[in-house]
Amino acid sequence: MKIGLEVHVQLPTRSKMFCSCPTEGDAEPNTRICPVCMGFPGSKPSLNGEALKLGLKLAKMLECSIPDTTWFSRKIYFYPDLAKNFQITQQETPVGLGGVYMLGDKPIRITRIHLEEDPGKIKRTSDGSSLIDYNRSGIPLAEIVTEPDISSPAEARKFLASLLADIRHTIDLEPDSERSVRCDCNISVGKERCEVKNVTGLKNVERALTFEVVRQTKILRAGGKIERETRHFDEERKVTTSARKKEFEADYGYINEPDLGTYHIARMASEIENKETPMEMAVRFENDYGMTAKAARQIISTDIRLAGFFEDLAAATDTETAKCLVSGVVSSNWKGFEPTKGSLDDIISMVRRFKEGKITDVECNMRVRCIMTGDEDTCRICSEDLDKIVGRALDENPSVIADYAANEKAANRIIGAVMKETGGTYSSAEIVSAVRRLITERL
Amino acid sequence: MDRETVIRVARSAHLELTEEEIELYRRDLEEILDYFRVLDDAPSSDDLLVNPVEVTDVLRSDEPHMEIPADTLLEDVNTYERYVRGPRVQ
Numbered sequence: 001m002k003i004g005l006e007v008h009v010q011l012p013t014r015s016k017m018f019c020s021c022p023t024e025g026d027a028e029p030n031t032r033i034c035p036v037c038m039g040f041p042g043s044k045p046s047l048n049g050e051a052l053k054l055g056l057k058l059a060k061m062l063e064c065s066i067p068d069t070t071w072f073s074r075k076i077y078f079y080p081d082l083a084k085n086f087q088i089t090q091q092e093t094p095v096g097l098g099g100v101y102m103l104g105d106k107p108i109r110i111t112r113i114h115l116e117e118d119p120g121k122i123k124r125t126s127d128g129s130s131l132i133d134y135n136r137s138g139i140p141l142a143e144i145v146t147e148p149d150i151s152s153p154a155e156a157r158k159f160l161a162s163l164l165a166d167i168r169h170t171i172d173l174e175p176d177s178e179r180s181v182r183c184d185c186n187i188s189v190g191k192e193r194c195e196v197k198n199v200t201g202l203k204n205v206e207r208a209l210t211f212e213v214v215r216q217t218k219i220l221r222a223g224g225k226i227e228r229e230t231r232h233f234d235e236e237r238k239v240t241t242s243a244r245k246k247e248f249e250a251d252y253g254y255i256n257e258p259d260l261g262t263y264h265i266a267r268m269a270s271e272i273e274n275k276e277t278p279m280e281m282a283v284r285f286e287n288d289y290g291m292t293a294k295a296a297r298q299i300i301s302t303d304i305r306l307a308g309f310f311e312d313l314a315a316a317t318d319t320e321t322a323k324c325l326v327s328g329v330v331s332s333n334w335k336g337f338e339p340t341k342g343s344l345d346d347i348i349s350m351v352r353r354f355k356e357g358k359i360t361d362v363e364c365n366m367r368v369r370c371i372m373t374g375d376e377d378t379c380r381i382c383s384e385d386l387d388k389i390v391g392r393a394l395d396e397n398p399s400v401i402a403d404y405a406a407n408e409k410a411a412n413r414i415i416g417a418v419m420k421e422t423g424g425t426y427s428s429a430e431i432v433s434a435v436r437r438l439i440t441e442r443l
Numbered sequence: 444m445d446r447e448t449v450i451r452v453a454r455s456a457h458l459e460l461t462e463e464e465i466e467l468y469r470r471d472l473e474e475i476l477d478y479f480r481v482l483d484d485a486p487s488s489d490d491l492l493v494n495p496v497e498v499t500d501v502l503r504s505d506e507p508h509m510e511i512p513a514d515t516l517l518e519d520v521n522t523y524e525r526y527v528r529g530p531r532v533q
Contacts, residue, residue, distance in 0.1 A: 049502030261498030
């Protein structure tokens with residue numbers, strides 16, 4: 001089985017690719033439009049420098065070779081979502097060629113990455129005519145094309161999740177951007193391949209490909225032949241269906257885009273410094289901190305800021321303590337925690353106190369949890385000293401004092417209550433000693 | 444210009460032509476292409492033929508800005524609830 005993907009990622013720019021219309025704002029249809037993205041005669045495109053820069057960052061991340069010069073092309077097709085009757089894309093000189101992406105130990109070859117504009121959005125009416133919203137027309141996209149190196153639907157999903165995490169980190173995509181990734185999936189079980197167009201989201205990519213594996217295998221087993229075709233994925237029914245051929249008949253008649261010039265991208269790319277990708281960071285964590293691959297990936301995939309905090313904590317204390325704390329109490333309370341420099345510094349000081357033997361490991365965990373969650377019960381216990389808690393327990397159970405005079409075992413009621421309330425913050429020896437001392441004082 | 448090319452171009456443009464129209468457009472397109480044949484005598488160049496005037500590295504800053512209100516642009520467009528009405532699609 002061979003699977004190749006064409007991944008479309010929306011680039012996080014504030015304005016569109018070839019005009020200054022905002023990419024976000026009013027959700028009403030046709031509110032973010034201008035003569036350029038509406039394809040009015042005489043309008044001229046102008047390339048958004050940020051879109052080109054983000055495309056180059058991705059090309060570098062994917063270890064592509066970057067040509068000296070690039071330009072754009074017109075891909076001509078007639079469909080109402082494209083007001084100009086052509087899409088501005090890159091044909092001959094994509095921003096990146098021949099890269100590689102390491103999925104764990106497995107290299108997935110990248111054929112190319114190019115930039116293009118998104119078309120508008122079509123709504124079909126009951127009588128078959130179309131209603132078009134051009135707000136999306138001209139939104140900048142990067143298309144990443146892989147070689148057919150992926151060998152199962154599950155691997156395709158894993159690849160996309162990992163790629164997306166790296167892309168998100170490299171070009172600062174919003175964390176909740178899974179739905180903004182669209183895929184065309186090419187899959188062949190036998191010799192002939194089919195393309196499933198426009199699948200949105202990782203789950204759907206795996207579902208669409210799994211459906212195709214079953215469909216193609218059944219046909220081949222029955223002695224049939226797979227027809228090379230384009231198919232659609234129906235998200236509700238979770239099936240792929242044959243797309244009418246006419247709709248995708250390709251006779252694009254590419255020509256160079258004369259309204260835009262050429263761009264010296266090799267020079268631009270040399271001035272771009274990419275951040276370390278999460279995959280690179282995971283490898284470094286394994287090497288530098290002796291972490292298992294799984295633990296490294298887990299910390300990094302939770303949040304890149306958690307990985308950064310781990311490094312700060314390891315530098316401030318030691319690697320083993322940092323590993324233990326971050327994979328334990330810090331990871332489990334990270335969701336919902338809004339890390340600020342102050343709160344992270346507080347955690348580091350708390351761990352230092354533990355390292356200096358001023359608090360127990362249990363108390364350290366509890367105090368860290370208090371900083372991260374602000375949970376009332378946890379914080380109250382942390383903020384009170386042991387004497388106060390024991391004193392309150394004695395106030396609530398005054399008979400214990402008299403009983404203690406007759407039998408010292410009466411103290412166990414208070415010891416048990418305090419242990420339960422403090423949930424292991426203090427050692428049993430500390431509690432026993434405090435309870436006995438305070439009862440004796442009250443006798 | 445041969446018949447097959449006219450049919451192929453029409454198909455790409457989603458046009459259905461009658462036999463008469465195929466012949467009509469075959470002659471018209473041939474005439475247009477002949478007119479452009481004058482360019483065959485133009486001096487050739489080894490440079491990239493993207494633009495006759497060299498325009499390099501002209502980039503726009505990523506600042507959102509709308510010069511013409513969207514409502515003005517839609518004034519002469521056939522719309523339904525702000526959507527642009529388009530043809531029937533498959």
